[in-house]
Amino acid sequence: KVADLKGLKQGQLRLAVITTAKYFIPRLLGPFCQLYPGIDIALQVTNHEGILERMSANLDDLYILSQVPEHMDVNYQPFLENPMVVVAPINHRLAKEKKISIQQLEDEPFIMREPGSGTRRSIQKLFDEHNITVKVKLELGSNEAIKQAIAGGLGISVLSRHTLLPELADLTILDVEHFPIKRDWYMVYPNGKQLSIVARTYCEYLLDAAKQFNQKTIGVYAEAER
Ligand code: PGA
Numbered sequence: 001k002v003a004d005l006k007g008l009k010q011g012q013l014r015l016a017v018i019t020t021a022k023y024f025i026p027r028l029l030g031p032f033c034q035l036y037p038g039i040d041i042a043l044q045v046t047n048h049e050g051i052l053e054r055m056s057a058n059l060d061d062l063y064i065l066s067q068v069p070e071h072m073d074v075n076y077q078p079f080l081e082n083p084m085v086v087v088a089p090i091n092h093r094l095a096k097e098k099k100i101s102i103q104q105l106e107d108e109p110f111i112m113r114e115p116g117s118g119t120r121r122s123i124q125k126l127f128d129e130h131n132i133t134v135k136v137k138l139e140l141g142s143n144e145a146i147k148q149a150i151a152g153g154l155g156i157s158v159l160s161r162h163t164l165l166p167e168l169a170d171l172t173i174l175d176v177e178h179f180p181i182k183r184d185w186y187m188v189y190p191n192g193k194q195l196s197i198v199a200r201t202y203c204e205y206l207l208d209a210a211k212q213f214n215q216k217t218i219g220v221y222a223e224a225e226r
Helices: 002-008 019-023 025-035 048-056 102-107 118-129 143-151 197-224
Strands: 011-018 039-046 062-065 074-081 084-089 109-113 135-140 157-160 171-174 184-190
Touching (some): 011 019, 011 197, 019 025, 019 039, 019 157, 025 039, 039 197, 062 197, 074 197, 084 118, 109 143, 118 157, 143 157, 143 171, 184 197
Parallel strands (some): 011 039, 109 135
Antiparallel strands (some): 062 184, 084 157, 084 171
16 A cells, blocks of 8 residues: 555655755755655755765765756756846845846946856856856855845845745845846756665655645745846
8 A cells, every 4th residue: 555655665865955955955855754754864955066076976865956967977857947036135226127238237246156156157157148247246155145245235146046035025136138047956866876765755756846836936936026
């Protein structure tokens, strides 16, 4: 019976996720663990480069990131959108403007993530495509710290929209052309690796949770972006 099978799902699940997924994945672990009390979880949160290092060393069962590694033979599946938006303080002079040109970002002090960050790579790629050079005023290794710095008036930045879900009180999303940068979160594991039953159970759970999240948050995002 299914119920018996559930009881049999025991063991450890080792997950490594990029920084933006920490706004989504831990929240889901509670219900997952209630469903499968026999499963213990170890969760690592690190930047894109950190994930690649862990993957090369085969340290975890599953990885969640936004750019599929190019130089590794991996299995991957997108499960949720992870768009990146331009974030400014709520009282910013461009806050009410529509269709801001991407060139206008060159006039703003910019807060940038650290080298090795996938966020930084995506921003740099878009800026390179449009020959944009921003004035990096501050480099910070954390999305949370960037949000606080923006709220403190140090500059603007580009962040995953998921980082804004918990609170959007002091911040706003600017309507800049070519944004949001479209991307997804992917579940990834090395090709040829045999996934444990525990890991496969988690994959199914995550796909289902992502579907529900999509249904629930479309409204939340529309609200936040108004
Ligand atoms: P990062 O990755 O923490 O390496 O910037 C986040 C993301 O790509 O969403």
